[in-house]
Amino acid sequence: MSRRTCGRGGCGPDRAIVQISKPRKRVQSAARPTPAQTQPLMMTASNPEFERECIRRILAGEGQLFHLLIKPCERAVYFLLLSLLRNEAEAEDAAQETAIKVYRNLHLFRGDSQFRTWVLSIARNEGLGRLRKAENRREDSLDALAEDQAGDFTPAILMSWREVPAEALERKELGALLRQAIDGLPEIYRNVVLLRDIEEMDVRETAAALGITEGAVKVRLHRARALLQRDLAPKLKGFAPRRARLLRWGA
Amino acid sequence: MRIDCKHVWEHISAYIDGEVDAGLRAEIDRHLETCEICSAVLDSTRNVVVLVADERVFELPAGFSERLHARLDEELETAGSS
16 A cells, blocks of 8 residues: 655645754744754654754743644644534634644643644544533543444445546545545544544554554554445446547547 | 455455554465455555545645644744733
């Protein structure tokens, strides 16, 4: 399977290399920090060296560096919240609140987990807090319900499969179909697919972010993929390239 | 021991992620050589996983990042002036 080797959020041209300058006094200007003086550090979604240095300097007064620290986490935070809240405007507001809470509580980050994992656990708490406030439902009862249900995770039975290439995503309806299928998953499966398959987090990080065991991550991911395959396989057939018509060249 | 289709389906996700041990992988591979159904189930599942991971499927709303950082700037300014 072709997995991207570079996590999204960490390899854009605007963030490939960030240079960390020497500690200086608190930055009062709203301007973003500019690449500057000393040691260059690769800034990726999981660069502990960058994160440690960045956090140390933010806590020492360089608050503007927080923009760089939080940027690689933005996507995962937003989509986790969207998965929980099912509302784009509220997910965006919750993502902003999450970023502010992360900033205010940065001194509490001990480095026991990856920074992104810690950020996602704050995002998850933010999302669950909003859900409870709205009295929509309680996650624990939903979890128990979904885990207890054996469910039917039999895949769609096919006799053959013609691959749908990524280029087919140029057709908007394919993206819509995939989003609709993921949106239709029960929440506990949707969250895991989102972090494992879409944000490409590993099992351990996903488990820590969602507050579940690594075993539960694997079970939920398996079930989620089975449900997606069953839902999507029959619909995706129409997006596979047509077989070459051998006589067409001579027509 | 020859494994059956249902057994293969139970391990498809782990197989895709390379998380099955060598013995089980060999059994599954042997099964796939002769089972068109399981091959199609595996290929379609893998295809779905690759497609949903494509960054064109899930995009941040336009202006999301700008709005987030603008709000952070407000917070940073407040923190800086207190």
